[in-house]
Amino acid sequence: MAQNPERYLDDLVIGETWDGEPFEITEADIVEFGEKYDPQPFHTDAAAAASTPFGGLIASGWHLNALIMREFVHAKPYGDTPILGMGVDELRWLHPVRPGDRLRIQAQIVEVKRSSSRPDRGMVRTAISATNQDGIPVIRLQTLTQMPARPAATGG
Template sequence: MEYYEDLTVGDTTSFGTYDVTRDEIVSFAEQYDPQPFHTDADAAAASMFGGLVASGWHTAAMTMRLLVDNYLADSGAMGALGVDELRWPTPVEPGDVLSVRTEILDKDVWDDDRGRVASEITTTNDDGAVVLSMVAQVLWRRRG
């Protein structure tokens, strides 16, 4: 278990791979973000993207999956207060393989039981292009 006190500003961690499929892009979009460039290959080909792309919200969800599976599940993280500076600079396409890097930017004591940790989260595809960046504000359990 990693606690608030174990985290140091400047710490970085890289992990995970997530294989993005066409079927998952379409399925997510049909349910949550049914814009044609996410759901229809022909319409997507005629869009500014030139092909089917994942919703930014889907990219955030895939990022969260990588974070939970590889970083947060066995930690003292207690949930997020929110995210700042959320960006999707490069679209995610079918066949992309995503990975995540975190860097602790700032931390402070929240109360006797918790600390707030600001972490920059960067998700990249297998070409190294950034597909998501954000600063997560997460509460972490304090030791004792």
């Protein structure tokens, strides 16, 4: 996707897609996030994780959400326009992510809607998913983002 310095609600097209760069999840990343934010044995201790239903260490779903946000910001699908999140719908963790997995984020604009009460802005709904190196979907969600509309031209 071509990088634009600034994009507006009016520039976005339903069906527009972009892919993030693949990235690897390491054991150290999983444990560090788990210890700080989701201290369950299957996120923090490989030996203890072996006796859980997952049979080994897995990444926290919240960790995956944070990684998706990072990748979305780096991809700059809206150019230099700041991302103002309004919410997340339909969040599903579909498959465990293990140390050494390589993930790729895919995103598609599924709705663009100008606000009727504040026509200087609107909402963009984006379907986001990630797959691992085997093409297995690991997470799916929809984000709601507020975007400014193109400023009206002023005559003089």
